[in-house]
Amino acid sequence: QQQVKQSPQSLIVQKGGISIINCAYENTAFDYFPWYQQFPGKGPALLIAIRPDVSEKKEGRFTISFNKSAKQFSLHIMDSQPGDSATYFCAASADYKLSFGAGTTVTVRA
Amino acid sequence: DTGVSQNPRHKITKRGQNVTFRCDPISEHNRLYWYRQTLGQGPEFLTYFQNEAQLEKSRLLSDRFSAERPKGSFSTLEIQRTEQGDSAMYLCASSPPAGAEQYFGPGTRLTVT
Numbered sequence: 001q002q003q004v005k006q007s008p009q010s011l012i013v014q015k016g017g018i019s020i021i022n023c024a025y026e027n028t029a030f031d032y033f034p035w036y037q038q039f040p041g042k043g044p045a046l047l048i049a050i051r052p053d054v055s056e057k058k059e060g061r062f063t064i065s066f067n068k069s070a071k072q073f074s075l076h077i078m079d080s081q082p083g084d085s086a087t088y089f090c091a092a093s094a095d096y097k098l099s100f101g102a103g104t105t106v107t108v109r110a
Numbered sequence: 111d112t113g114v115s116q117n118p119r120h121k122i123t124k125r126g127q128n129v130t131f132r133c134d135p136i137s138e139h140n141r142l143y144w145y146r147q148t149l150g151q152g153p154e155f156l157t158y159f160q161n162e163a164q165l166e167k168s169r170l171l172s173d174r175f176s177a178e179r180p181k182g183s184f185s186t187l188e189i190q191r192t193e194q195g196d197s198a199m200y201l202c203a204s205s206p207p208a209g210a211e212q213y214f215g216p217g218t219r220l221t222v223t
Contacts, residue, residue, distance in 0.1 A: 032210040043201055043214035089152045093210060100152030
């Protein structure tokens with residue numbers, strides 16, 4: 001049973017556009033919510049993370065929005081670039097173990 | 111490079127053989143994790159260590175799997191009597207003391223024929 005549900009499975013965005021990926025969870029013990037970027041054949045790379053006491057966090061072109069009451073969080077990639085084409089995973093942690101979503105493949109068209 | 115390193119990067123083995131993977135965490139990171147990732151899925155937690163102590167094992171980790179972290183430095187993951195269902199990417203990650211962030215290595219791709 002997947003503890004973190006991620007959508008959409010894939011998305012295509014034009015260069016300069018905004019990519020939005022959504023995740024939902026049920027376990028209220030989760031206290032840390034990171035996003036990872038993964039290229040084919042590589043390990044996941046930590047992009048940005050948030051704690052549940054914060055509603056939004058921005059780092060460069062990447063923003064996490066967090067809604068604790070709805071148990072949902074999302075990643076916004078602003079000004080999407082072809083180099084952003086990758087698979088993105090949301091995750092949630094309780095007691096140091098990460099539970100990952102199924103991933104979203106983002107394709108940025110030039 | 112001071113990131114997490116894993117060896118080998120690729121391993122092809124015949125069903126029934128034993129395999130061992132190694133992970134070297136980032137220096138001074140006291141927690142080390144193993145995950146498994148199959149094609150098209152997110153990584154799944156297998157086990158983790160704090161220093162040399164193995165603190166938790168997933169139900170995914172059958173009796174054929176064993177992990178060690180002697181002296182709290184590098185870690186090894188051994189799979190005995192491999193099965194075709196063991197084919198996956200095995201990922202290692204490490205965390206600093208008092209930090210929740212996990213940094214992943216490049217993974218070891220296992221193919222069981």
